[in-house]
Amino acid sequence: MSRYQVYLIDDDEAVREALAFLLGTYGITVETFGDPQTFLAHVDEGKPGVLVVDLRMPEVSGLQLYQKLSERGIDWPTVMITGHGDVAACRRAFKAGIQDFLTKPVDGEVLVEALQQGFASLDGRLEKHEARALLARLTEREREVLDMVAQGWASKEVAQALDVSVRTIDAHRAKIAEKLGTSSVAEFVRLALLSGA
Amino acid sequence: MLGPVFSANREDEEQQMLFPELPVGGFRARCVTNNLTKSLLFGIALWLAALLAFALYSVEASKARLAGELEVTGRTLHRLISQRAAQHDAHMTSLIALTSGAEPAPLGAVRQVMESITRFYPRIAWIALVSLDGGEGGAGPATGVAGAGAVTGADAGADRAGAADVGSAAEAGAAGAAAEASGAATGAAAAPGGVRMLVEVPEGGGEDLAPLRGAIGEQLRGKIGVHASRNGRYLLAKRAPAPSDAALVFGIDAALLLEPEERPAWAHLRLTLDGQELLDLPGASGAGVSFVTAPHFEKVIDGEGQKILLSLDRALPLDELLPLRSVLGFAVLAGLASFALMFALRQRAAAQQSQQVARAAEARALLQERETLLAHASRVNAMGELASGIAHELTQPLTAVLSRSQAALRLAGAQKLDLGLITQALDVNVREAKRAGEMLKRMRDYASNKAPEPKPSALNGIVSEIVALTAADLERRGIKLELDLSAEAPEAVVDAIEMEQVLHNLIRNAADALEGAGILDARISIATKIVGAEVQVVVADNGPGIAADVLPKLFVPFFTTKADGMGLGLSLCQTLVERVDGRIEAGNAAGGGARFVITLPRVKA
Known part of the structure; x- marks a missing residue:
């Protein structure tokens, strides 16, 4: 059902199996890992998903795993689950940017709801990534021009501001439209906003 | 491998520190042993004291008994002698009566009576009838009393003269002396010193009465006079009633006053007359002891002029004061009693x-x-x-x-x-x-x-239980737990819960030390193993270890290095381990970190 899968990392096997079983009834695919190291060795950037991580695990904690993933540029939505409703740990987790913080025993519906938010967030993140990837193809000058156009500047105004001819600006805009696959100003604005967010 | 190991020997004092009001068992047991020795000494002392008391009592009692015997014997002898003295008196009185009843005196009859008296009474060794003064006119030669000396003559003269003056009495004495001279001329028996023998039995067995002439003459008529003599003999003299100048004299053998069977062999018997010894029978009793005053009896004999003194002395020999048989008997009895008491x-x-x-x-x-x-x-x-x-x-x-x-x-x-x-x-x-x-x-x-219920238990299982309880806490504190459990499944007789508690204490101490020192890669290892006839559980950590000055005090109650510690944890561990005959030792591992070893007797599964 879901476009994404869930990566579940918990050192307790019973918890892993039970949550996977439950999420299975919702049609959510779950891949389980007994410890963060295995996951880190296994993770594929090309297969994004929502992470469900036990906060307290031997060797590497859930938060440390999150940070390690971030270092590798993987910022998938993460739901932290913990046996302790520890306020300090909760604050640290949110500060680090995790999506949600649930205490065990985890209610199935609450978890699924959190996951769905994660999926949505993942959708948004994908667009942003796409926008960034598109914009990354632009030269510095083209990016400058795009930002100005997105702010509603006419070609003439841009040419004046950059002290070049209008024709040159038009040539840039043609290049930009080619690279982004659209000549719509509205689309330019959206992409610029996404990449900037 | 190991650093210095300190194992505390817990003494009674330490228990006292924990629970000061409890009595200490060992001290009392020593007292009881002393009591046993004491009771033996006490028994012997009691026995000796009883013997001494018995000896004192025995001496006193024997002395009293022997003195009583002496007193009784003394009184008996006194009575016998006094009776016999009274007989002397009676004999004298009857003889006097015989001589003075008729005129002239029937000397033949008197002699017969005298003879029968001396025959019946051997103690009356000699009887004499004498005339004290032959110079008296009324008497005449027929009476046979004559020949008194000058002095006795004077005395007799004084008697006769009654209240006459001295001068006339002297004259009468001179006349008497003349009469004596004439009497001597007639050839009659004349005693020297003016005493003329009339009759005597036995013949010639008597005394020289001349020295006594005066003394006898001074006697009151009818009263007996007692006079000293020689050879254990004394004399009794009695004058005939007036106007006779006759006197009767008995010579009494003091030794025969008592029959041989009446004399006590055990006493020293003495008869004295005016301090002069008449009879001295030392008796057969042995030498007396010096520490007790010997009993003494003395009494003046009734009659005989109240002049004869009977005295009895009894020596107190040791064997009579302390009869061996009764002393031995008592010693045995007292010994038995002392033994029974002991x-x-x-x-x-x-x-x-x-x-x-x-x-x-x-x-x-x-x-x-x-x-x-x-x-x-x-x-x-x-x-x-x-x-x-x-x-x-x-x-x-x-x-x-x-x-x-x-x-x-x-x-x-x-x-x-x-x-x-x-x-x-x-x-x-x-x-x-x-x-x-x-x-x-x-x-x-x-x-x-x-x-607690000690029973054979698998140490690996105990370790696993406490690990299950503490693992989450250690994990949270970032401390890794390493287990090295012996495949031989060591067993010991312990209470599983209390042993878990001991391990928990050690794990907790290790965790606190690791946390306090901020050790990265903090580890606690727990190992079980079999070492000969013993099994061991070793709890070690990679913390800072135990300081040398802390090591000796580690198991002392209320000693702690933790700010909020009670100091009872390790002391309690030791108590619990020793309760199941084990021991706990603390030290530092060669690689650093504290190392506690619990050793217990092995139970073969």
């Missing part, structure tokens, strides 16, 4: 001892009970520290149960019922609920207040 005392001491042993056992039981209470309180306290870890441990199965149950509900609500999946979900639920139950049981057991 035996009774010993019995009492033994009873006291067993009572003290029982009391010591009671005290030990009380101490053990308190230690058990302390151990329990300490476990309950530790339970609080573990609570968060245990909650985590309980959360896991609960999470699994909740998730599975919700999944099962969803499956049950689905259009197409997949009973296989539902069953699977419920199976796991049962397993997880049991897992939670086990955790709760472990907690409950650990915090339980049941009496």
Whole structure:
């Protein structure tokens, strides 16, 4: 059902199996890992998903795993689950940017709801990534021009501001439209906003 | 391998520190042993004292008895002699009467009577009838009294003259002397000194009465005079009534006053007359002891002019004061009595001892009970520290149960019922609920207040239990636990819960030390192993180790290095381990870090 899968990392096997079983009834695919190291060795950037991580695990904690993933540029939505409703740990987790913080025993519906938010967030993140990837193809000058156009500047105004001819600006805009696959100003604005967010 | 190892020997004093009001058993036992020795000495002393008392009593009693005997014998002899003296008096009186009844005196009859008297009474050795003065006119030669000396003549003259003056009496004396001279001329027997013998029995067995002439002459008529003589003999003299100038004299053999059988062989008997010895019978009793005053009896004989003194002395020889047989008999009896008393005392001491042993056992039981209470309180306290870890441990199965149950509900609500999946979900639920139950049981057991019950237990199992209770807490504190459990499954007779508590204390101390020192890669290792006839559990950490000055005081109650510590943890560990005949040693591992070794006697599985 879901476009994404869930990566579940918990050192307790019973918890892993039970949550996977439950999420299975919702049609959510779950891949389980007994410890963060295995996951880190296994993770594929090309297969994004929502992470469900036990906060307290031997060797590497859930938060440390999150940070390690971030270092590798993987910022998938993460739901932290913990046996302790520890306020300090909760604050640290949110500060680090995790999506949600649930205490065990985890209610199935609450978890699924959190996951769905994660999926949505993942959708948004994908667009942003796409926008960034598109914009990354632009030269510095083209990016400058795009930002100005997105702010509603006419070609003439841009040419004046950059002290070049209008024709040159038009040539840039043609290049930009080619690279982004659209000549719509509205689309330019959206992409610029996404990449900037 | 090991650094310096310190193993504390717990003394009574330390127990006293924990529970000062408890008595110490060993000291009392030593006292009881002394009591036993004392009772022996006491028995001997008592016996000797009894012997001494008996000896004193025996001496006093014997002395009193012997003195009483002497007194009785003395009185008897006195009575006998006095009776015999009275007989002398009677004989004299009758003889006097015989001589003075007729004129002239029937000397033949007198002699006969005298002879019969001396025959019947050998003590009356000699009887004489004498005339004191022949110079008296009225008497005439027929009376046969004549020849008194000048001095006795003067005396007689004075008698005759009555109240006449001295001068005429002297003249009369001179006349008497003349008459004596004439009497001598007639050839009659004339005693020297003016005493003329009339009759004497036996003939010539008498005394020279001349020196006594004056003394006899001075006697009152009818009264007996007593006069000293020689050879244990004394004289009794009695004058005839006036106007006769005759006098009767008895010579009494003092030795014969008593029959041989009447004389006590055991006493020194003496008869004295005016201090002059008449009779001295030393008796046959041996030499007396010097420390007791010997009994003495003396009494003047009645009659005989009250001049004869009877005295009896009795020596007190030791064998009579302390008769050997009775002393020996008493010694045996007193010995038996002392022995019986000593035996009774010993019995009492033994009873006291067993009572003290029982009391010591009671005290030990009380101490053990308190230690058990302390151990329990300490476990309950530790339970609080573990609570968060245990909650985590309980959360896991609960999470699994909740998730599975919700999944099962969803499956049950689905259009197409997949009973296989539902069953699977419920199976796991049962397993997880049991897992939670086990955790709760472990907690409950650990915090339980049941009496310790040492029995053969697998040490690996005990280690696993306490690890299950503490793992979550250690994990949270970032401390890794390494187990190295012997494959030989060592067993020892212990109470599993108390042994878990000992391990928990060691684990907790190690964790506190690791945390306090901020050790990265903090590790606690627990190993079980078999070493000969013993089994060991070794708890080691890679912390800072134990300081040298702390090591000797480690097991002392109330010694602590923790700011909020009571200092009872290790002392309690030691108590619990020693209670099951084990020992606990602390030291530092060669690679650093503290190392505690619990050694217990091995039980072969």
